[in-house]
Amino acid sequence: QLQLVESGGGSVQSGGSLRLACAIYGFAYSGHCIGWFRQTPGKELEGVAAIDSDGSAYYADAVKGRFTISQDNAKNTLYLQMNNLKPEDTAMYYCAMDQSIYRSAAWWLDYGRKSYWGQGTQVTVSS
Secondary structure, three states: OOEEEEEOOEEEEOOOOEEEEEEEEOOOOOOOOEEEEEEOOOOOOEEEEEEOOOOOEEEOOOOOOOEEEEEEOOOOEEEEEEOOOOHHHOEEEEEEEOOOOOOOHHHHHHHOOOOEEOOOEEEEEEO
């Protein structure tokens, strides 16, 4: 059974860094859309960054230049390096993926199917 498990969240001060990890169990990840989402209470789920089936990355404008998404196929793990964190980055962060093929990470973030979700990891940034 495919399972996603996030880790790496925590509390940091503004300007700090964190690296989130999403370990994939029960499935050998290769060329599938996978990405990071975040949500704060009372707000809609927001797509943060994703990698499409061609390996191209896409970032939401709010995190462009500060966050980097990467994958390690050997470890079956997805990462999100978050630098220069701001209080508005405070949220529960989730990884999600789908086994279908998508050629646009941007489109997948907004409209594509996300069949599998992790349980989330909390990121809190204080000013």
